[in-house]
Amino acid sequence: MTGSTDVSFIKRGVSSFWRGILGLVVAIGGISLVANFAYQFFTGEVVVTFVKPDGRGYVFNIENQSPVDQVIKSFRVVPDTSQKFVYRVTKNIFAEQTKEGVSIPGGNESYVPAFEFKELNGVTVKAKSKMNFKIPPLSSREYLAPESAMMFVDYETASINETVGYFERLLADIQPRSGKKRVRYFVSENYWSVVNNDVNAVKVACRDNDLFAKSSVCD
Numbered sequence: 001m002t003g004s005t006d007v008s009f010i011k012r013g014v015s016s017f018w019r020g021i022l023g024l025v026v027a028i029g030g031i032s033l034v035a036n037f038a039y040q041f042f043t044g045e046v047v048v049t050f051v052k053p054d055g056r057g058y059v060f061n062i063e064n065q066s067p068v069d070q071v072i073k074s075f076r077v078v079p080d081t082s083q084k085f086v087y088r089v090t091k092n093i094f095a096e097q098t099k100e101g102v103s104i105p106g107g108n109e110s111y112v113p114a115f116e117f118k119e120l121n122g123v124t125v126k127a128k129s130k131m132n133f134k135i136p137p138l139s140s141r142e143y144l145a146p147e148s149a150m151m152f153v154d155y156e157t158a159s160i161n162e163t164v165g166y167f168e169r170l171l172a173d174i175q176p177r178s179g180k181k182r183v184r185y186f187v188s189e190n191y192w193s194v195v196n197n198d199v200n201a202v203k204v205a206c207r208d209n210d211l212f213a214k215s216s217v218c219d
Contacts, residue, residue: 050192056137063130080150148205
């Protein structure tokens, strides 16, 4: 009887031991999973990058590096209105000499179609995925192209998951992570370069083009 009790006790002890080990493994795996999710949540962002010019427009890429689906709440291309831009004429046109100077076909005033781009608003970008999109040209005139210009790309994203979205809003106040982004681009010869310092578009054009440097704008 005594030997039987000892064997039963040993079996129960071994069984409890392995259940404990299994529980520990599951617990460690769960902690690891949560830690990995948290790490990706804090380090994974929604990133917008320039890809290439396409006709008169531009191809960009948006990548969701986070572990949760993100919705684009707003996306805008905004000219830096604090400075002037330089555009070049891409084909022969007939200009008119007036008392005020030279007038080009359609008048000397134009607008930036890219500023009206809102097609990304409300679009969902899946977790760990990316997609290309195209924004309109920087001039409504087909014969004008930006030679030297400063642009901002402003966008805001939020998690589809309500719980994660709550923490995102909470963390936005202490700034370890924010869904609002502003990227500053210098546009030259239809190529968009990210810049973090102050760049004057007119001064760059005067520096890089010796013919333009002789104009009164560069005096």
